[in-house]
Amino acid sequence: MSGAISGYMVFAWSGVLLFGLGLFGFIAHRHLLRRLLAFNIMGSGAFLVLVGLAQDGRGVDPVPHAMVITGIVVAVASTALALVVFRRWYRASGRTDLPEDT
Amino acid sequence: MIGLWSVPLLFALPLALGILSLLVAPAWRARLIFIGLPLLVAASLDVLAGLATAGPQVYRLGDWIAPLGINLVVDGLAVGMILMTTLVASLSALYARVYLRDHPPASSFFWPLLWFLWAGMNGIWLAEDIFNLYVGLEVMGLAAVGMVALRATPQALAAAMRYLLAALLGSLAYLLGVALLYGAYGTLSMAGLQEAATNNATTQVALALIILGLLLKTALFPLHAWLPPAHGGALTPVSALLSALVIKGSFYILMRLWLVLGPEVTPELTAQLLGVLGAGAVFFGGWMAWRQHHLKQLVAYSTVAQIGYLFLFFPLVTNTSPEAARLAWDGTLMMLVAHALAKAALFLSAGNLILAVGSPQISHLVGISRFRPMSLFSFGLAGVSLMGLPPSGGFTAKWLLLHSAILSGQWWWLIVLFLGGLLSAAYIFKVFRMSFREGPQIDRSVTPPLTLDVVALVLAASAIVIGLFAHLPLHWLRMGSMLGMG
Amino acid sequence: MSLRTVFAGLLCLGVIIALGWAVLERPMPEENLPERVAEAMPESGVEHPITAVLLNFRSYDTLLEIAVLLLAVVVALALREAQPDRPEQMGLDNPLLRAVMAWLLPLILVVAGFLLWAGSYQPGGAFQAGAVLAAAGVLLRLAGVTTAWLDNATLMRAGLALGLLTFLGIGLLVMLPGVPFLTYPAEHAGALILLIELTLTLSIGLTLISLFRLTPPYADDPDDARRQETPKP
Numbered sequence: 001m002s003g004a005i006s007g008y009m010v011f012a013w014s015g016v017l018l019f020g021l022g023l024f025g026f027i028a029h030r031h032l033l034r035r036l037l038a039f040n041i042m043g044s045g046a047f048l049v050l051v052g053l054a055q056d057g058r059g060v061d062p063v064p065h066a067m068v069i070t071g072i073v074v075a076v077a078s079t080a081l082a083l084v085v086f087r088r089w090y091r092a093s094g095r096t097d098l099p100e101d102t
Numbered sequence: 103m104i105g106l107w108s109v110p111l112l113f114a115l116p117l118a119l120g121i122l123s124l125l126v127a128p129a130w131r132a133r134l135i136f137i138g139l140p141l142l143v144a145a146s147l148d149v150l151a152g153l154a155t156a157g158p159q160v161y162r163l164g165d166w167i168a169p170l171g172i173n174l175v176v177d178g179l180a181v182g183m184i185l186m187t188t189l190v191a192s193l194s195a196l197y198a199r200v201y202l203r204d205h206p207p208a209s210s211f212f213w214p215l216l217w218f219l220w221a222g223m224n225g226i227w228l229a230e231d232i233f234n235l236y237v238g239l240e241v242m243g244l245a246a247v248g249m250v251a252l253r254a255t256p257q258a259l260a261a262a263m264r265y266l267l268a269a270l271l272g273s274l275a276y277l278l279g280v281a282l283l284y285g286a287y288g289t290l291s292m293a294g295l296q297e298a299a300t301n302n303a304t305t306q307v308a309l310a311l312i313i314l315g316l317l318l319k320t321a322l323f324p325l326h327a328w329l330p331p332a333h334g335g336a337l338t339p340v341s342a343l344l345s346a347l348v349i350k351g352s353f354y355i356l357m358r359l360w361l362v363l364g365p366e367v368t369p370e371l372t373a374q375l376l377g378v379l380g381a382g383a384v385f386f387g388g389w390m391a392w393r394q395h396h397l398k399q400l401v402a403y404s405t406v407a408q409i410g411y412l413f414l415f416f417p418l419v420t421n422t423s424p425e426a427a428r429l430a431w432d433g434t435l436m437m438l439v440a441h442a443l444a445k446a447a448l449f450l451s452a453g454n455l456i457l458a459v460g461s462p463q464i465s466h467l468v469g470i471s472r473f474r475p476m477s478l479f480s481f482g483l484a485g486v487s488l489m490g491l492p493p494s495g496g497f498t499a500k501w502l503l504l505h506s507a508i509l510s511g512q513w514w515w516l517i518v519l520f521l522g523g524l525l526s527a528a529y530i531f532k533v534f535r536m537s538f539r540e541g542p543q544i545d546r547s548v549t550p551p552l553t554l555d556v557v558a559l560v561l562a563a564s565a566i567v568i569g570l571f572a573h574l575p576l577h578w579l580r581m582g583s584m585l586g587m588g
Numbered sequence: 589m590s591l592r593t594v595f596a597g598l599l600c601l602g603v604i605i606a607l608g609w610a611v612l613e614r615p616m617p618e619e620n621l622p623e624r625v626a627e628a629m630p631e632s633g634v635e636h637p638i639t640a641v642l643l644n645f646r647s648y649d650t651l652l653e654i655a656v657l658l659l660a661v662v663v664a665l666a667l668r669e670a671q672p673d674r675p676e677q678m679g680l681d682n683p684l685l686r687a688v689m690a691w692l693l694p695l696i697l698v699v700a701g702f703l704l705w706a707g708s709y710q711p712g713g714a715f716q717a718g719a720v721l722a723a724a725g726v727l728l729r730l731a732g733v734t735t736a737w738l739d740n741a742t743l744m745r746a747g748l749a750l751g752l753l754t755f756l757g758i759g760l761l762v763m764l765p766g767v768p769f770l771t772y773p774a775e776h777a778g779a780l781i782l783l784i785e786l787t788l789t790l791s792i793g794l795t796l797i798s799l800f801r802l803t804p805p806y807a808d809d810p811d812d813a814r815r816q817e818t819p820k821p
Contacts, residue, residue, distance in 0.1 A: 012285075012611055019278060020604035026271065027596035039270050046278045049607075053285030053614060055153065061622040062637035064284065067233055069638070071277065073653045073715055073792075074240050078273075080799040081244055081660040082266055085251055087803045088667045088752060089259040099259055110760070110769035116755055117655055121749040123663065163648045165771040170624045172648045211666030218659050227650060237652040248663035254670030282610050288617025298618060306609035580695055 008055040028096040032086045033038030036079060043075045103567070104156045105176060108148035110163075112184060112224040115141055120217030128210040132199045138217070139192045142404070146181075146188040150578070153181045158582025160230070168291035174228040175292075177580030179435070182397060183227040183354060186439050189564070190346050190446045191220055197450055197557040198339035208252040208337060215252070219245035219343065221269030226351045230278050233290045235355055236273065243319070245271040246348045249340040250332045261331035268318050268328040272352070275315030282308035292362045301367050309367065312359060313376075319352035322376075323383035324411060326406045330390075334402035338453030341398060345405045346446035350438055350497025353412055357434070365421055373420035379519040380413030388525025396462045397403060397452045400529055407522065408441050414503055414515055422510035428580075429509065435579045436572060440487050440565055442505035447484035451477050454558060455537075457550040464533060468541035476555045478537055483562035485530035490523045495569040633777025635709040642713065643781045647770050651759070654752045654788065657795045661748060664802035671694040685731045696724040704789050708778070718792025725797030744794065751791025755784050 018041055025038030047068045054064045091097060104367025119138045123131045158177035165171070196215060199201040202209035222242030229235045247269060251262035284290060286305065287298040293407065299305055321329040333345050360368055394400040411434075418430030459466050471478055487494035500519050507515040568575065620718035625637050625645065642650050700720040707713030758780055759770040772780050 006690060008751040009611075013608075016604060019274075019607065021470065023603055024596045024600035026267075026816045027599060028593045034129065034290035035267065039267075039274070042274050043277075044275055045219075046281055049278060049611075050284065054288070056285075056624065057616060058620075062625055062641050062651060063290075063621050063646075064281075065638045066641035067284075067649075069642060069713075069715060070237060070646075070653045072651050074237065074656050076796075077656045077660040078240065078266075078270055080796075081247065081663055082263070082270070082661070084664045084667060084799070084803050085247075085259055085263050085266060088254065088671055089256065089263055090253075091671065092254075092256040092259060098264055106768065107763065108767065110763075114756055114760060114769065117752065120655070121752055124658075124745050125749055128711070162768055163770050164644060165768050166628070166645050170628055171645050207670040211662060211669070214662045218655055221655065224614065224651075234646075234649055234652075237649050240656050241652050241659065244659045244663075248659060248666065251663060252666055252670075254667055257815070267643075278607075282607075282614070285611075286617060288615050288619035288621050294619060300615070302615060303613035304610045304615065307606050310606070367807075398625060461743070533780055539679070 005035075008052045008057075011048045011052030012056065013052075015045045015050075015052055017045070018042070018048065019045030021045075032057060032082075032096055032098070036082050036086070039082075040075065043071070047071055104152035104159055105149050105161065108145040108152070109161045109174060109176060109228065111141070112228065113221045115145065116217040116221035116224065120221065123213040123217060127365045130204070131210055133215040134213065135192075135195045137200060139195060142188055142220075143192065146184050149176060149184060152176070153178060153578065153581060161228070165194060168231065169289040169294050170545050172234050173230045173291060173293075174226065174333070175230040175582075178579045179354075179358070180227045180436065181581075182439065182575060182579040183350070184224060186442050187220070187223050187347055188211075188440055190561070191216070191223075191343065193557050193561055194339045194342050194346075194446060194450070197342070197554055198337075198552050200553045201453070202337070203567045205253075205337060207254065212249065212252060212337070212340070215245050215248045216343070217428055219249070223347060223351055226354065230292050230293065231290045232283065232295070232359070234498065236277050236280060239276065239319070239351065239355070241251065242348060242351050245275065246344055248426050249344070250336050252337060252340065253335070254336070255337055257331070261328075263336045264328045265332040268321075268325075272315040272318035275311045275318070277315075279308040279310075279312035279315065282311070292358065296362045296364065299367055305363070305367055309359075309363065309372075310489065313356065315354060316352040317379075318355045319408065320356070320409060321545055322379055322409055323386050323406060324379070326383065326387070326409075329406055330399055330402040330553070333405060334396065334399040338363035338398075338449060338456075341402070341453070342446040342449040345402065345449060346442040349405070349409060350442065353409070353438070357415060357533070360416065361419075368416075368420055370417075370421050374415040376413045377417035377515065380410040381515070382415070382458050383407060383410030384518050384522040385410075385525070388522060391529040392525065394529075396461060397456060397464050397467070397533065398449070400464065400533070401417055401445070401448050401452050404526065404529060405445060407525065408437075408445065408488065410439050410518070411441075411499070411503070413520065414507075414518070417504065417512060417515070418506045422506075422512075426506045429502050429506035431580070432502075432576050433499050433506055435493060436568075436576065437499035439575065440499050440568055443561050443565035443568065444484040444487035444494075444496060447480055447558050447565060448488065450554070450558035450561065451480035454550050454554050455481065457549050457554070460548065464536055467536045468534065468539050469537070470547060471537040473547040474549075476559065477550075479512070480555070480558040480562040481533065482530075483559075483566055485526070487562075487565040489526040489530060491518070493569050493573070494566045498569040498572045592783060594767065631774045631777070633772060633774065633779075634707075635782050636707065636711070638705050638711065639672075639713050639781070643784060644772065644777060647755075649758075651752070651755055651770075654755065654791070658748060658752060661795055661798050661802070664799055668802050681732055686733070689731050689733070692727065693724055696720060696727075700724075700789065700793075704785060707785060708782070714788040715792055717785075717789040719796065721789065721793030722796030722800070725793065726800050729797075729801060747794040748791055748798065751788040754787040755785065758784060 022038045024044030051064045054061050161174040163172045225238035247266045318325045391403035415434040419427040458474045487496035490496040490500040632644045700717045703712040704717035
């Protein structure tokens with residue numbers, strides 16, 4: 001495809017990079033808080049790809065925007081649930097990572 | 103319009119009950135099942151009646167036509183899964199009401215989680231929209247994680263955390279695949295994708311992301327590490343729900359999408375690879391199950407193994423003759439349903455045996471056959487189906503898959519079916535050998551409430567019965583199937 | 589560099605290359621969904637297309653999304669009951685913070701109300717407004733202000749449930765003339781959506797506040813936490 005660098009494409013490309021970087025963090029780190037942050041970075045990457053790719057060459061599309069809002073709420077809920085479980089786990093075990101996770 | 107009320111009730115009712123169970127006094131939470139179960143059974147049967155009289159339907163939420171709105175698909179496959187869910191979840195709920203009396207904090211919060219889980223599963227079975235499936239997966243996944251965490255012991259929290267991380271990573275991979283598909287085809291509806299999708303780099307990468315995400319959530323070998331601690335360590339009714347139903351959700355999505363994208367897009371190499379991973383799961387899971395010392399861990403590894411059979415679907419339907427594909431479809435669905443019934447029965451009867459001897463160790467089952475014959479009988483019946491011995495659902499499923507493999511000339515899958523059955527026999531008989539041995543620990547047995555035994559027996563018996571009357575459910579499941587066989 | 593890091597690096601590189609390839613080779617969609625949205629806007633009851641998609645065309649997604657939020661609270665409640673917290677510690681007892689709060693709180697409430705109202709014709713809506721409300725709750729908590737209504741479990745749960753119950757109730761009530769779930773009649777769609785958004789804002793705000801309050805308040809020293817739990821003779 002030609003014209004890959006339209007205004008909206010910048011979002012899609014940043015999304016690709018963010019998703020990759022987040023994935024690296026998610027797997028490379030052991031500390032659960034870092035992995036959660038990495039998960040959120042991956043999520044932002046996926047949202048940017050969703051909006052950027054859909055709008056490139058076609059203009060504003062409200063559907064991916066709405067999907068991203070739904071996605072953000074779901075990500076907030078997942079992150080909150082993970083934090084709740086993580087802090088209970090930390091309190092019960094004193095660990096910030098998962099056992100036999102070496 | 104057929105199913106006007108019953109279709110939305112399948113998810114709206116559990117959602118409403120989920121909220122209500124937060125509002126009522128703890129003592130009343132379990133009793134809500136006496137309102138919920140009859141209504142859900144009625145709604146499921148009404149949907150089935152609608153399918154039988156009027157054939158497959160599309161339900162337009164908000165009266166908007168896809169791709170603008172979200173449609174639901176009420177075909178044989180969806181209705182089959184709904185009935186399976188209603189049966190297994192209702193029985194597990196009856197079991198849980200009695201079982202959880204001894205687990206005070208968990209007993210009051212199990213109920214809202216159960217209803218939300220149910221809503222999420224019914225949402226997934228009915229979904230026709232790939233983004234809606236993402237939200238449905240999250241409802242089901244987070245409810246399942248919450249159920250694993252309910253025990254709140256350090257082990258339960260670690261298992262829940264591990265499960266959650268796998269589920270989140272899987273969802274994101276799936277979501278990114280959806281983002282690519284929407285970018286390429288401008289639609290989220292499966293029907294729209296079926297028409298528009300062509301074979302190109304974007305579709306292939308999206309498909310790869312979706313497959314990887316869903317494999318992680320289905321716990322297919324070698325991505326299964328989160329499953330045994332989560333399923334084996336949870337409260338018994340939770341183990342049954344998760345192993346019997348929840349892992350099927352992500353497999354179901356994969357199956358539907360595979361057929362929607364069609365043979366032009368789905369690569370044969372990937373299909374073979376999925377089959378090989380399935381074979382790996384059958385061998386590795388069976389071997390690990392045999393090596394376990396904890397009864398419920400054994401059952402959990404048995405799930406890892408049985409998931410493998412489901413994945414023989416992909417090589418058997420991709421670029422094979424219509425007859426072989428039809429047999430593979432029938433066999434896989436029979437396997438899915440029979441495993442749901444048998445695995446729920448196996449987990450529940452294992453829970454009963456553990457209650458009886460007061461220990462999760464298999465070695466402590468010595469002599470239990472004298473005192474708890476009924477629990478052991480349910481365990482054995484469920485085992486018959488898992489091993490694939492006639493006349494069980496597991497046997498019918500393997501028989502159909504075997505025919506499909508022969509017809510399509512892929513004889514190597516026969517080895518998987520045969521050796522897998524032997525491995526299952528090995529771990530089931532390991533439990534039996536211990537139970538029939540006489541030993542010094544025989545006077546320690548306590549009698550669990552009768553309900554617990556009855557529920558496990560009903561599930562185990564259904565796993566057998568479904569094999570005897572397989573033609574009827576298979577006939578429904580084929581209605582409107584995407585293999586084009588009416 | 590550990591094996592894990594090398595593996596993560598290779599995987600990350602592979603994913604970026606594959607995604608880049610997918611983005612470069614993307615075909616242009618033939619389906620034009622924005623056009624369909626534009627055509628259906630007059631029947632949606634709102635003027636802003638994103639709100640129309642969220643609360644009318646794809647409102648089923650939003651319904652399930654609220655269930656996901658509630659699920660997180662249910663798990664948080666369950667874990668707190670299984671692993672009880674110490675009596676709640678107050679936040680920073682800082683007079684300056686309290687003085688600023690007195691100014692900030694009304695402002696926050698006005699902003700939340702504006703965001704909710706703005707949602708019908710420009711970016712904004714229930715989630716944004718709910719998040720701002722939650723910020724107010726978090727500030728209150730950090731300043732150690734005791735709020736009887738936030739500590740009242742029954743009231744709190746009713747507030748949490750309100751949004752989803754209203755959403756479900758309206759979705760089912762509109763079916764009475766014999767139309768599918770969530771089909772708002774075009775002439776009342778605006779009012780119904782506003783009512784749903786209003787209750788959702790409140791519930792989303794309370795959900796986020798609850799999630800903040802239900803995590804153990806002290807996570808700095810688990811040994812200390814465990815010592816505190818052992819019953820004193």
